[in-house]
Amino acid sequence: MGTELVVDVKNQIKHALAEVKKKRFENVFFVACGGSSALMYPGKYVIDREAEKMDAHLYSSNEFIYRNHSKLGENSLVILCSHSGKTPETVESAKFAKSKGALTVSLTNEIGSPLAQASDVVLKYEWGQEANAFTTNYSVLYQLVFGILKTVEGNDKFGLIEESLENLQTVYEKAASQSHEKAVKFGQDYKDEKIIYTMASGANYGVAYSYAICILMEMQWIHSHAIHAGEYFHGPFEIIDEETPFIILLGLDETRHLEERALEFSKRYGKKLVVLDAKEFDFSGIKEEVKGYIAPLVLNYVLRKYADNLAETRNHPLSKRRYMWKVEY
Numbered sequence: 230m231g232t233e234l235v236v237d238v239k240n241q242i243k244h245a246l247a248e249v250k251k252k253r254f255e256n257v258f259f260v261a262c263g264g265s266s267a268l269m270y271p272g273k274y275v276i277d278r279e280a281e282k283m284d285a286h287l288y289s290s291n292e293f294i295y296r297n298h299s300k301l302g303e304n305s306l307v308i309l310c311s312h313s314g315k316t317p318e319t320v321e322s323a324k325f326a327k328s329k330g331a332l333t334v335s336l337t338n339e340i341g342s343p344l345a346q347a348s349d350v351v352l353k354y355e356w357g358q359e360a361n362a363f364t365t366n367y368s369v370l371y372q373l374v375f376g377i378l379k380t381v382e383g384n385d386k387f388g389l390i391e392e393s394l395e396n397l398q399t400v401y402e403k404a405a406s407q408s409h410e411k412a413v414k415f416g417q418d419y420k421d422e423k424i425i426y427t428m429a430s431g432a433n434y435g436v437a438y439s440y441a442i443c444i445l446m447e448m449q450w451i452h453s454h455a456i457h458a459g460e461y462f463h464g465p466f467e468i469i470d471e472e473t474p475f476i477i478l479l480g481l482d483e484t485r486h487l488e489e490r491a492l493e494f495s496k497r498y499g500k501k502l503v504v505l506d507a508k509e510f511d512f513s514g515i516k517e518e519v520k521g522y523i524a525p526l527v528l529n530y531v532l533r534k535y536a537d538n539l540a541e542t543r544n545h546p547l548s549k550r551r552y553m554w555k556v557e558y
């Protein structure tokens with residue numbers, strides 16, 4: 230890698246896995262809110278596909294506490310994420326999980342934050358344009374998840390994912406430059422839309438989810454809803470027409486057929502379709518066995534460029550809020 234790595238991810242993961250090795254885990258809970266929650270979706274997908282014994286569960290932080298899952302206990306590993314490390318319900322979730330005897334491992338950008346203090350193990354990730362993909366949130370989460378699979382069950386894909394993640398920055402840069410014109414056009418063509426839906430399935434669903442709730446609703450105040458491609462034919466497809474915009478993601482995982490089927494139907498009745506297909510990107514350096522898991526990361530990276538352009542043409546910065554962090558909630 231060309232860039233110097235600020236965060237020593239490999240050492241952090243080594244330390245986390247040493248803690249994991251001390252106990253016998255039967256289940257993994259992914260717990261977070263908003264964008265940090267969306268990040269966890271592909272992590273659960275990986276465990277669902279790869280684990281022979283461990284179960285994976287994913288909850289929004291407050292629900293995690295109030296639902297009080299009957300399987301949460303001494304044999305649980307709870308992975309939390311909060312970018313700021315301050316989201317109160319996520320901090321409370323860490324304390325709650327600990328009180329149940331679970332091991333808590335938190336991902337955050339803020340090492341001294343309340344979440345970091347409340348957790349058994351803390352993994353700091355890098356953020357922003359300058360950060361190398363290997364040190365960012367998705368990469369750290371995947372190294373942790375594949376590391377847990379290796380440590381607990383002897384799964385052999387840890388080396389493959391690590392090597393692939395080391396090559397991810399180049400994949401990102403090529404995909405972003407290849408998509409540059411499309412991203413600019415998206416900003417121009419969709420700047421006046423009042424609603425934009427997003428759709429995906431499998432490992433990619435979390436990307437559609439965060440785009441709907443964080444990028445479009447939170448950061449652009451555009452109505453949106455994330456539709457699971459498998460659910461499309463069970464209600465949402467009634468809404469498609471020539472005027473209604475849909476962002477449709479196609480990944481490389483086992484559920485791609487669902488996304489393709491939804492796209493085919495949408496093409497028959499819709500006109501405003503923004504399609505991002507991971508097959509069109511150059512995945513050189515990514516191991517064949519993990520391409521399906523890496524696709525959402527690349528789609529997410531490219532979609533962020535689409536968001537930058539939309540924010541610019543709408544003259545509505547992605548940082549603009551009216552309620553979040555401003556009023557009580």
Ligand SMILES: O=P(O)(O)OC[C@H]1O[C@](O)(CO)[C@@H](O)[C@@H]1O
Pocket residue numbers: 262263264265310311312313314315316319443447
């Ligand atoms: O717990 P975190 O990751 O700091 O999240 C705080 C906020 O950031 C977002 O993920 C994106 O702004 C929101 O959805 C969330 O409320």
